[in-house]
Amino acid sequence: MTISERPMPHLEGATHRQVRVRGVRLHLAEFGSGDPVVLLHGFPQHWYAWRHVVPLLADGHRLICVDLRGFGWSEQSRTGYDTESLAADVLALLDELGLEQAVIVAHSWGAGVGFRVCERAPERVRAFLALNMTHPWTRHRDVLANLWRMWFTAFVEYPVVGRLVLRHWPAFTRHLLRRGVGGPAPWSEAELTEFAEATRVSAHAGQSLFWQYVVRDIPAGFRGTHRRTRLTVPTRVLGGELDPVIPPALLRGEPYADDLTVRIVPGAGHHLPEERPERVADELRSLVSGTRRPPGGAEGTTPDAPPRP
Template identity: 45%
Template structure:
């Protein structure tokens, strides 16, 4: 890939963790905040969020395994390995505790970090995936058809081919969003890495093992005995075509000490791109409330 896109105040470094060379974009100073992106994005997802959070915080935006400027090895695209990458990154950066902002499969990792390493996380703002305690309701079946692309991407052979073509990732980015959320440069920055066969295979494995794997874990009741102690705000884009009413997204009441859910008007799945002000405002409010 070419050089990094420019964003005022942001510096870049590469961090070696076991079996992986990770790219991290960094800005600001103060209490550390870790931002974990979703698919098909990388650190540039946070371009509109970083300026608001970097005023008073040290903002760290890694590219996860196989994404952006981080290496794309042949394997390791599992929930357990990606979580281990994040934990190793915190250790390499000598960070004992961070606040979290996460999206999509980054949210899966964020909740895993909160549940399995609760001492590492102060608070968590997340969007694009929901919480892991949700219980099945028949009305959820009405939106499943909108997620047809998940099985396509997860299918070996077919998934990498559709990602390399660029059409499907571009469709995922632009179809559910507000018209002015993206520039053509933004879209190209997200689509271009997937033209690399290794990164296309990584994206397919990610969907197969992590995203659909998490759906299976929740369906099997993997979190039935889990308890979340991290103060958490879950945001949902009010205009997400695959969104569900908040009344169907309970199940956390006896599983979390402090979990609040909010709708964000004027946003779909990509809240950081569509309503970065809402992400920044919720994050700063949550961080301040526990400070």
């Protein structure tokens, strides 16, 4: 399937290119130089979701903003939108770029992919910063109590219907972006238009992403599949106090992890890269700095983490 021919949003310092990975061409927007950091966007967005974070980190880091398969200016395919396949795309991309190891920063759906990368190939990830996404060990009773927050997925996940909604109802995408924030909307009209149009073009990928989550990830979660693998990558989960989709309650639970810290940002919602870019940048610097400590250090704790059971 073809790559979008829409005009590319401008961001100072960006270098754009296509890299062929597992049968599709992925679009990358790269900035700066230094230690490699791979940034994975959420839904309904693409690489431009990092526009406020990039200027804060480009000095001293090589930022690789990836359009996931089928989104933004990456090539669409008929299949390959399940979390396992998207994680395989990221690992293959590291191979193509000649990177033995990288830091991963990921938002929302992209963070779900990031967790899977860390589980599959922990030696490839120096550190992982997950934004506005549950870790894989959330308690089932917390998930069930918050299922109502996922009402919007009923419009997206079903084949045919979901594609029609995403392709022909841009007001739906705009609504998701507006309702996701915890305070004054950070979106300009041009940004809302950009992401709504991008979602229209990538309707097949968007619908497939949600449907694969329903048929694969949800059953795996209730089977406890992730409890068979312990997370060894130094990881920080950053959530928004007012996130209407992933509230702090969904970040509880005892993780099967050596070094995972949860922190909650007061007054913020579901779009931390836009709402609190400075906090995201600070957390990344702190996390990466912490990975330089001698092996065997104690797991970090923080006073604003949600209580564990």
